[in-house]
Amino acid sequence: xxxxxxxxxxxxxxxxxxxxxxxxxxxxxxxxxxxxxxxxxxxxxxxxxxxxxxxxxxxxxxxxxxxxxxxxxxxxxxxxxxxxxxxxxxxxxxxxxxxxxxxxxxxxxxxxxxxxxxxxxxxxxxxxxxxxxxxxxxxxxxxxxxxxxxxxxxxxxxxxxxxxxxxxxxxxxxxxxxxxxxxxxxxxxxxxxxxxxxxxxxxxxxxxxxxxxxxxxxxxxxxxxxxxxxxxxxxxxxxxxxxxxxxxxxxxxxxxxxxxxxxxxxxxxxxxxxxxxxxxxxxxxxxxxxxxxxxxxxxxxxxxxxxxxxxxxxxxxxxxxxxxxxxxxxxxxxxxxxxxxxxxxxxxxxxxxxxxxxxxxxxxxxxxxxxxxxxxxxxxxxxxxxxxxxxxxxxxxxxxxxxxxxxxxxxxxxxxxxxxxxxxxxxxxxxxxx
Numbered sequence: 001x002x003x004x005x006x007x008x009x010x011x012x013x014x015x016x017x018x019x020x021x022x023x024x025x026x027x028x029x030x031x032x033x034x035x036x037x038x039x040x041x042x043x044x045x046x047x048x049x050x051x052x053x054x055x056x057x058x059x060x061x062x063x064x065x066x067x068x069x070x071x072x073x074x075x076x077x078x079x080x081x082x083x084x085x086x087x088x089x090x091x092x093x094x095x096x097x098x099x100x101x102x103x104x105x106x107x108x109x110x111x112x113x114x115x116x117x118x119x120x121x122x123x124x125x126x127x128x129x130x131x132x133x134x135x136x137x138x139x140x141x142x143x144x145x146x147x148x149x150x151x152x153x154x155x156x157x158x159x160x161x162x163x164x165x166x167x168x169x170x171x172x173x174x175x176x177x178x179x180x181x182x183x184x185x186x187x188x189x190x191x192x193x194x195x196x197x198x199x200x201x202x203x204x205x206x207x208x209x210x211x212x213x214x215x216x217x218x219x220x221x222x223x224x225x226x227x228x229x230x231x232x233x234x235x236x237x238x239x240x241x242x243x244x245x246x247x248x249x250x251x252x253x254x255x256x257x258x259x260x261x262x263x264x265x266x267x268x269x270x271x272x273x274x275x276x277x278x279x280x281x282x283x284x285x286x287x288x289x290x291x292x293x294x295x296x297x298x299x300x301x302x303x304x305x306x307x308x309x310x311x312x313x314x315x316x317x318x319x320x321x322x323x324x325x326x327x328x329x330x331x332x333x334x335x336x337x338x339x340x341x342x343x344x345x346x347x348x349x350x351x352x353x354x355x356x357x358x359x360x361x362x363x364x365x366x367x368x369x370x371x372x373x374x375x376x377x378x379x380x381x382x383x384x385x386x387x388x389x390x391x392x393x394x395x396x397x398x399x400x401x402x403x404x405x406x407x408x409x410x411x412x413x414x415x416x417x418x419x420x421x422x423x424x425x426x427x428x429x430x431x432x433x434x
Contacts, residue, residue: 001029001037005335009328013039016324021206022315023199024052027324029332030233030308033242037332038229044196044314046208057186057195057228058312060297061290064225065155066239066255067174069105069274072158073251074177076101080165083254083273090161094135099144101161104154105273106259110142111151115219123293125217128163131156148260148271155222162221170221181246182238187227195226198294200316211294211316223292229310236301236308239275239286256286256303278326285329289322300325305333347373355420356413360429367429378424380405 001009009027017025024042028035035054044052076083081090081101088097096111103109116137119125126134135157142149159170166173171189179187186192191213199208216224227235237243241252255275262276263269270277275286278300287300287308294314298321301308309329311321349357349371359381360367366381372390376399380387389404391411399411401424409425422429 001332001335005332006037006039009037010039010041014041016319017041020315020318021201022313022318023208024056024196024314025319026052026054026056026058026229026310026312027328028054028229028233028310029328030236030310032306033234033237035230035233042314046197046199052196052314055186055228055230056312057192057226058297058314059191059195059198059290059292059295060225060227060232060299060312061223061292061295062152063227063232063288063290063297063299064221064223066235066274066288066299067178067225068155068158068162068170068221069255070239070247070251071162071170071174071177072101072105073254073273074247075162075165077248077251081161087157087161090164091132091135091157094138096135096138096140096157101158102259102273103144104151104158106271107148107150107154108145108260108271109151109154110140110144110146110149111154111157112139112141113149113151113153115153115156119214119216119219123212123214125215125219128160128169128218131218132160148262152219152222156219159218159221171224174221178246182234182243184227184231184235187225187231187235189220189224189226191226196295196314198292198314198316200294201318208315214293223290229312232299232310232312233308236287236299236310237306240301240303240306240308242306252303276322278322280326280330283330285326287322287325291316296321298322298325300329302329302333305336307332307336345373347371356422358431360422360431361433362424362427362429364433366433378405378411 013025013027023046026040028038038054040052040054042052044050044056075081083102084100087099099109116134117126162170198211200211238247241249255273257272258270261270268279276288278285285300285302290297296313298311309325311325313319353371357369367378368381369378376391378389387405389401391399392402394400397413401407401409406425411424414421
């Protein structure tokens with residue numbers, strides 16, 4: 001980002017920190033996993049007057065769930081589990097054993113929000129053994145699949161499922177499978193010695209009070225992590241598909257696929273498998289927010305550009321990091337220069353494709369098949385801009401719609417002797433209207 005953007009960001013962050021009366025705010029913008037702009041204002045330790053820096057380590061709360069979701073989907077990709085497998089396959093004898101794993105990821109299981117324990121009073125979460133002993137007391141607040149209901153318990157159950165599959169803790173698996181390969185050296189499960197102090201605002205005096213440091217125990221796969229802006233921006237880039245050797249494209253696509261609408265009135269917020277999907281005007285951004293005693297956080301990303309924004313604070317209430325991160329992300333995208341116009345190159349059409357090109361008709365709609373640099377395309381003549389489809393050739397006479405209209409459906413081409421016959425998604429296509 002240019003110096004003007006950096007100046008505006010620094011001024012905005014300082015204004016927010018002072019006007020909200022909170023210990024610190026950190027905002028960082030990344031592109032391609034690299035920090036491009038960062039601004040921080042305030043204190044890591046108010047009493048000691050220790051100034052927060054761009055390297056400061058904050059608790060990230062439920063952003064932790066994005067790591068747990070990514071590991072779950074990675075295991076499913078490798079065949080260790082199926083997303084529609086019931087919980088009972090891995091944790092037999094529970095009252096929620098019929099719920100599929102997919103619903104835990106998307107918060108549609110209907111399970112109560114928290115584990116039935118005094119964790120939010122004692123600030124100590126259960127051990128794995130204690131958590132499993134609580135399963136018999138778990139309640140449903142909705143029918144599975146009926147509606148969205150946020151459940152930290154659901155992710156704790158996922159952690160136990162993963163442990164039963166791998167024979168080791170979910171936390172250690174995330175560290176070995178994601179953190180270490182990606183070099184996220186400042187993302188960890190326990191509070192580092194030099195981490196930020198968490199605070200809460202006094203409701204009647206312009207001051208703050210220290211919050212206790214909660215140890216979530218076996219529930220921590222949904223909120224225990226600590227991290228830095230640099231690590232989070234790199235993770236954000238991974239979640240846009242930037243590191244397919246660690247997190248394949250199929251996993252990224254599933255995380256971003258809408259499973260439930262959260263905002264059923266305005267249809268502005270939905271949920272994928274581990275990610276919030278937020279619509280702002282004509283764009284959809286993804287990510288997650290986090291909140292723990294003394295901390296709030298957000299990580300918001302834009303898949304098309306690979307850009308990410310993180311907001312980190314060491315206060316329980318007082319700001320809305322998700323909204324702030326989304327606003328800054330949109331501003332940062334607008335600051336980016338337009339990509340250069342690609343050089344035109346003529347396309348060379350294979351001989352066996354030429355007979356397929358031109359106008360075809362199905363159900364009184366004209367579809368135009370064309371050969372482009374990247375392969376066979378088709379679009380409705382009445383709406384070319386919104387119906388373009390790209391095909392991938394799977395074998396003789398077999399083309400799969402990879403993107404666009406009828407995505408995933410087969411286009412079958414046969415030579416009937418009297419001419420070529422085509423069927424797409426089983427619909428017959430003819431050279432003339434009928």
